[in-house]
Amino acid sequence: TKCEIGDSLEEFLTKATPDKGLIRLMMCMGEALRTISFKVRTASCGGTACVNSFGDEQLAVDLLANNVLFEALKYSHIVKYGCSEEVPELQDMEGPAEGGFSVAFDPLDGSSIVDTNFTVGTIFGVWPGDKLTGVTGRDQVAAAMGIFGPRTTYVLALKDLPGTHEFLLLDEGKWQHVKDTTEIGEGKMFSPGNLRATSDNPDYAKLIDYYVREKYTLRYTGGMVPDVNQIIVKEKGIFTNVASPSAKAKLRLLFEVAPLGFLIEKAGGYSSDGNKSVLDKVINSLDDRTQVAYGSKNEIIRFEETLYGSSRLK
Numbered sequence: 253t254k255c256e257i258g259d260s261l262e263e264f265l266t267k268a269t270p271d272k273g274l275i276r277l278m279m280c281m282g283e284a285l286r287t288i289s290f291k292v293r294t295a296s297c298g299g300t301a302c303v304n305s306f307g308d309e310q311l312a313v314d315l316l317a318n319n320v321l322f323e324a325l326k327y328s329h330i331v332k333y334g335c336s337e338e339v340p341e342l343q344d345m346e347g348p349a350e351g352g353f354s355v356a357f358d359p360l361d362g363s364s365i366v367d368t369n370f371t372v373g374t375i376f377g378v379w380p381g382d383k384l385t386g387v388t389g390r391d392q393v394a395a396a397m398g399i400f401g402p403r404t405t406y407v408l409a410l411k412d413l414p415g416t417h418e419f420l421l422l423d424e425g426k427w428q429h430v431k432d433t434t435e436i437g438e439g440k441m442f443s444p445g446n447l448r449a450t451s452d453n454p455d456y457a458k459l460i461d462y463y464v465r466e467k468y469t470l471r472y473t474g475g476m477v478p479d480v481n482q483i484i485v486k487e488k489g490i491f492t493n494v495a496s497p498s499a500k501a502k503l504r505l506l507f508e509v510a511p512l513g514f515l516i517e518k519a520g521g522y523s524s525d526g527n528k529s530v531l532d533k534v535i536n537s538l539d540d541r542t543q544v545a546y547g548s549k550n551e552i553i554r555f556e557e558t559l560y561g562s563s564r565l566k
C-alpha cells in the first residue's frame with residue numbers, strides 16, 4: 253500500500269521497502285537524531301566547545317553526536333562499517349557485510365555555527381556491504397539528514413522509492429511523515445558558498461554576477477544542511493560551493509556531498525561538480541573533497557555552462 257502523509261516512520265518504512273535490516277537501520281538512526289536534537293538544544297556553548305549542561309559528558313556537542321551515531325549503528329546489528337567525518341577511518345560495527353550496510357556520516361555539520369544558534373544538521377549515507385571507497389554516490393541504498401532548527405526534521409530517500417521524504421519530530425517523540433518532494437522547479441533563490449573562490453575563478457564571479465543582476469533572493473546560512481534542505485522543501489533554488497586555485501574544495505564527497513546529492517536527485521533535482529552528477533564521482537579516499545552545486549535542471553545547466561562552457565544536461 254502507498255506511503256501516506258501522516259504515517260509514522262515505521263509505517264512509512266514498512267510500506268516503502270521489504271528490507272527489514274534497512275528498516276531497522278533507518279529507525280535506529282531516527283532515534284539517534286532524536287537524541288542529538290535534544291543534546292544540541294541542551295548543550296550550553298561557552299567559547300568553542302559546547303558542553304552538555306548535565307556535566308556528565310564534557311564533550312563538544314559534535315563529539316556527543318558522533319558517539320550517539322556509532323552507538324545506533326552498533327545497536328542496529330546490520331552495519332559492518334561506520335565511518336565519521338570526525339574520525340575518518342572505518343570502524344567495525346560488528347554487523348554482517350553480506351546483506352548488511354556501511355554508513356558514512358557527518359555527525360554535526362556546521363558545528364562552528366552552533367554558538368550563533370543557527371540550524372545545524374546530521375548527514376548520513378548508506379552503502380550496501382562493506383565498501384565506502386571504490387564506490388559512487390549512486391551506489392547508496394539510502395541517504396538522510398537530520399535538521400536541528402526551530403523544529404526537528406528527518407529527511408530521507410531510499411534507492412527503490414521515488415522522492416525525498418520529510419518527517420517531523422512530534423512532541424511525544426514520534427516521527428511523522430509530513431512531506432514528499434518529487435520535483436525541483438525554477439525559482440530565483442541562491443545559496444552562494446565560498447565567495448573567496450571568485451578572486452581567482454572568474455567564471456564563478458560571472459555566475460554570482462548573474463544572480464545579482466537577475467535579483468535572485470539570497471538564502472545562505474553557512475550550514476549546508478539547512479541551505480540544501482531549503483531547495484527540497486521550497487522545490488526551487490541553487491546551492492553552490494565552488495573551488496579555485498586559492499580556495500581549495502572544502503566539502504567532503506563521502507560524508508556530505510554524495511548523501512545530499514542522493515537526496516537532491518531523488519527529490520527531482522540535479523547535482524554537479526561542474527562536469528557531472530556528484531553521484532557519478534568514484535569515492536577514491538575517505539577524505540575526498542569536491543566542489544558542488546545542487547538545484548533545478550536549468551540552474552545546473554547554467555552552472556555547468558558558465559563554469560565549463562557546456563552542459564551534459566542540454
Ligand code: P6P
Binds near residue numbers: 503
Ligand atoms: P563557507 C560548514 O562548516 C560547512 O562544512 C558546510 O556546512 C557549509 O556549507 C560550508 O562549510 C560553509 O563554507 O566557505 O561558506 O564558510
